[in-house]
Amino acid sequence: MLSTLVFAAQTTPATIDWNPSVAIVMIMCNLIAIAIGRYAIQKPGQGPDLPVPQPEMWDKFGVPELLATTSLGHIIGAGVILGLGNAGVL
DSSP, X not given: XXXXXXHHHHSOOOOOOOOHHHHHXXXXXXXXXXXXXXXXXXXXTXXXXXXXXXXXXXTTOOHHHHHHHHHHHHHHHHXXXXXXXXXXXX
């Protein structure tokens, strides 16, 4: 058991450091998730509204929708960043 844990600790891949290209990938993943969520959420506008002015086409996009879509965007972004980092692209 102990040898398995030591072996697992030695084979853990290194992750890449933060840099502007990592930030751009995360921002793009969040924007894609927001765009998908804008049309996929079935009952928009159920919670509080965003405290900033919004364009007319985003009138029913409130705090719950923003939190849900950016949470999904961060999950997708983490996977994309890890994948691109392991592939050597980032």
